[in-house]
């Protein structure tokens with residue numbers, strides 16, 4: 250194939266990639282926890298057809314796997330937001346880049362998020378979605394960074410509570426890379442900066 254991208258020719262095994270650190274959440278732990286979350290959602294929404302709203306792009310792997318553990322007629326929709334800020338910190342100013350296709354009026358909506366850090370992105374999203382008159386609005390976050398939120402976010406479902414380190418894998422990226430790792434790992438970076 251012609252055409253090369255930086256780093257495209259070498260993709261070391263994650264264990265041998267110098268910018269990746271320890272496994273924070275293993276593939277096996279993810280699989281176990283997703284089955285639990287799916288069972289919990291199935292019980293909580295019995296008799297209803299919830300609409301899962303995936304916040305692109307980080308939550309796409311999570312939602313795809315979670316949806317298969319929910320034994321209900323779910324619907325899936327996607328939205329993309331971009332938050333102004335640096336590569337690793339959100340400013341709280343959020344813009345909708347891709348909106349939902351499905352009308353939320355009267356629906357039981359579950360927002361599926363990859364990670365809640367400052368909580369600013371989620372805060373903005375919830376305000377925006379609540380204004381569309383859903384019957385109910387809940388959040389299922391795969392990860393919650395402990396102690397980073399000014400106000401404790403109202404999360405109906407949380408996969409894992411983790412310490413404040415920058416992580417990648419299973420949907421989470423740094424500069425769009427590492428989303429396809431099966432485990433969630435700490436990101437060390439080439440200059441050792443993990444801020």
Ligand code: IMP
Nearest residue numbers: 339365366367368369370415416421422
């Ligand atoms: P918040 O608005 O500070 O809660 O940031 C939430 C968003 O920042 C998440 O949806 C992620 O896209 C991104 N983010 C926060 N922490 C990490 C991380 O450790 N790794 C990768 N992305 C992160």
Ligand code: MG
Nearest residue numbers: 304305307363
């Ligand atoms: Mg995200």
